[in-house]
Each structure stands twice: as C-alpha cells, then as structure tokens.
Amino acid sequence: MSAKSKYLKVALQAAKKAEAILLKYQRGKLEAKRKQDQTPVTIADTEAEKAIKATIQKSFPSHDILGEEFGGKMTPSKYHWVIDPIDGTKNYLRGLPMFATQIALVKNGKIILGVSNAPALGELIYAEKGCGVYCNGTRIRVSRVRKLDNAYLSFGGIKHFGRLRLTSALLKLANKVQGYRSFGDFWQYHLFAQGKIDIVAEADLQ
Incomplete structure (x- = not known):
C-alpha cells in the first residue's frame, strides 16, 4: 500500500502489543468475571486494553480513547479512538483461535482507519480511508459474486x-x-x- 499514516502505524503497534498479551495469557489458566451485561472479562482483556491505550497516548496525548473495558471520557476532541481488546472473549476462554483485537480511529465523527488483528488465525487486517484494505500486507477485495x-x-x-x-x-x-x-x-x-x-x-x- 502507499505509505502508512502516522495514525495507522501507531494502531498497528498497539495491536501487536495487545497480541503478545493475549497469546501469553491464553497459554495458561484464565478466570473470567462477569460484567454488568453478563459478558465475560479476563485479565487479558484489561491488560491488553491498557497496553493499547498507553501506546496511543504516547503518540497522541490529546486524542480521546473509548475502550470496551474501561470506557472513556468523550470530549470535543477532533480524534477519537475506539478499541475492543478481545472480540470473541468466549472463544478465547475456550482456547479457540477465533478472537481478535479491534482498533478504530474516528475523525470528526467519521471512521478513517481500522485494524482487526486475529493472531491465532494469523490474520492482521487493516484499512485506511482512501487506501484500500490489506491482510498481512497484501491487498484484499470483497467478492465479485452478484447472484x-x-x-x-x-x-x-x-x-x-x-x-x-x-x-x-x-x-x-x-x-x-x-x-x-x-x-x-x-x-x-x-x-x-x-x-x-x-x-x-x-x-x-x-
């Protein structure tokens, strides 16, 4: 793809830091707590979210961040990051490979980039507005099936x-x-x- 923006570079770095945490904890015995909506949350969720936030805040301290586990305060900031450290926590707890870290950046109310990293499946998918969609660095496209x-x-x-x-x-x-x-x-x-x-x-x- 064309040169990655500074925002996408940081998003990818954050996803990789979360990946190391998720793979480490999935190898061991995990205990889950229940959130108010009765969905499970683990130490892997919370530590991965903290790592993602720290990576983003280091480069963009003025940006707002809204996380799945810790929430966040939304101000009139131009940029808002939205993160889910583990999409598929139930799968993760069972040792299944179908889990991913999701990171998006919203600028003035519109999504301008997204990262979805599924380390156990070996798929790092990312996209930036106007630059196409990539999986592990290779351009991908949706199906051309019409019927x-x-x-x-x-x-x-x-x-x-x-x-x-x-x-x-x-x-x-x-x-x-x-x-x-x-x-x-x-x-x-x-x-x-x-x-x-x-x-x-x-x-x-x-």
Whole structure:
C-alpha cells in the first residue's frame, strides 16, 4: 500500500502489543468475571486494553480513547479512538483461535482507519480511508459474486434472529444461496473482506 499514516502505524503497534498479551495469557489458566451485561472479562482483556491505550497516548496525548473495558471520557476532541481488546472473549476462554483485537480511529465523527488483528488465525487486517484494505500486507477485495444462487452466506448468533422475529427471513435467504455457515463474531467480516464469503447477515449489531 502507499505509505502508512502516522495514525495507522501507531494502531498497528498497539495491536501487536495487545497480541503478545493475549497469546501469553491464553497459554495458561484464565478466570473470567462477569460484567454488568453478563459478558465475560479476563485479565487479558484489561491488560491488553491498557497496553493499547498507553501506546496511543504516547503518540497522541490529546486524542480521546473509548475502550470496551474501561470506557472513556468523550470530549470535543477532533480524534477519537475506539478499541475492543478481545472480540470473541468466549472463544478465547475456550482456547479457540477465533478472537481478535479491534482498533478504530474516528475523525470528526467519521471512521478513517481500522485494524482487526486475529493472531491465532494469523490474520492482521487493516484499512485506511482512501487506501484500500490489506491482510498481512497484501491487498484484499470483497467478492465479485452478484447472484444469490452463487453466493456463500455467514450469519451471526441465531438466537438474536429469533428474539427479533427474523428467523424466517434468515431461512428464506439461506434457501436462496449456494451455501451457508455461522462463522460469527469478527471472523465472518475477515472472510467477507477477503472475498471468501459473499454475504454477512446480523440481527444484533451494536
């Protein structure tokens, strides 16, 4: 890609620092606590978020940072970083490889870059506005499939479709495509960005 901006360079550095922490803790025995929303959180989540914040603050002390675990104070700052140290904590706790660190930078209310690092899968995907999307340094593109009967579908948590009474709509879509699976979490978006699947269906985006 063209030269990485100073913002993307720092985001990638932060993701790599989080990676070292996540891989270290996953090799051992982890205990999880429950947050108010009943989702799990581990020491790996909190330490990785601290490492990401420290890396960003060192280079951009005036920028706001909003984290999954510690929150953050949002001011009228021009730049806001949004981070999730582990997307897929339940997978992480079970020793599964489907977990990733997510980092985004918002400028004046619009996302200008994003990093999604899945170290156990060996996938570091990043994008910067106007510069394309890359996986491990190689340019990637979404699928060119245009017909449903040639498409491959991935969908999110099935219980969310049920809660929103969208199960029948999902089944109708599934019956029209070539194949389908539930890869879930960030992973289906990695696959989508690489053109390995053609459609992602979600019922509970937040």
